[in-house]
Amino acid sequence: MTSPAAFAATAALMAEPPRAAMLQALLSGEALTAGELARVAGIGAPAASAHLARLVEGGLVAVHPQGRHRYHRLASEEVAAAIETLGGLAADVAPVARRWPHGDAFRAARLCYDHLAGRLGVALHAGLTGRGWIAPAPGGWAATPAGEAGLAALGVDLPAARRARRFACDCMDWSERRAHLAGGLGREIAACCLRRHWVARLPGREEGDSLARRRLALTPEGARRLGEALGVAA
Numbered sequence: 716m717t718s719p720a721a722f723a724a725t726a727a728l729m730a731e732p733p734r735a736a737m738l739q740a741l742l743s744g745e746a747l748t749a750g751e752l753a754r755v756a757g758i759g760a761p762a763a764s765a766h767l768a769r770l771v772e773g774g775l776v777a778v779h780p781q782g783r784h785r786y787h788r789l790a791s792e793e794v795a796a797a798i799e800t801l802g803g804l805a806a807d808v809a810p811v812a813r814r815w816p817h818g819d820a821f822r823a824a825r826l827c828y829d830h831l832a833g834r835l836g837v838a839l840h841a842g843l844t845g846r847g848w849i850a851p852a853p854g855g856w857a858a859t860p861a862g863e864a865g866l867a868a869l870g871v872d873l874p875a876a877r878r879a880r881r882f883a884c885d886c887m888d889w890s891e892r893r894a895h896l897a898g899g900l901g902r903e904i905a906a907c908c909l910r911r912h913w914v915a916r917l918p919g920r921e922e923g924d925s926l927a928r929r930r931l932a933l934t935p936e937g938a939r940r941l942g943e944a945l946g947v948a949a
Contacts, residue, residue, distance in 0.1 A: 748786060917931065
């Protein structure tokens with residue numbers, strides 16, 4: 716059990732609006748520079764650097780130097796899941812007049828760190844379980860023989876999924892209140908859908924919108940292929 720002091724320290728890292736905006740932006744799964752995160756948070760470069768240093772020190776964000784740039788990502792799937800869950804809690808307890816005005820597009824399809832979320836993510840989870848492609852296993856889900864064949868036929872990289880710390884597990888979807896699929900399999904299904912242009916990132920990533928980078932749209936070809944394979948409705 717985490718001590719109250721450690722719990723409070725981690726919660727405090729998310730309690731500042733600029734840091735919360737940065738963490739929400741990093742749920743897109745992209746690695747972003749301090750300048751990009753400063754624009755998302757609506758603050759100057761020095762303040763952004765100070766906030767990012769706190770997030771890195773607290774273990775919520777990892778930094779990857781590359782040439783002259785330093786790219787920031789969420790430190791783990793567990794961090795992403797915690798932020799997604801807190802988003803759902805915030806939507807529940809906020810006064811009605813202040814609920815997030817994200818609209819139907821954000822609920823329809825989005826990224827939750829490195830896997831698919833929203834109605835599309837939930838429908839994929841339902842399709843995988845309904846078709847018997849995944850079955851309960853200790854710590855989450857395992858692919859069945861039928862699932863291995865079906866996922867390979869779709870182009871999902873199962874060996875890469877198995878190299879993840881967790882092969883497949885549930886992540887509670889804050890807008891749909893049902894589970895979507897996370898873990899290595901969730902990541903590789905999302906990568907397959909993006910690579911094959913079955914889903915597309917939506918344009919119009921406003922600098923001040925920390926959620927814009929996460930929005931996706933199901934393409935006609937994606938609706939056809941995922942509908943045939945897993946019964947996902949457009």
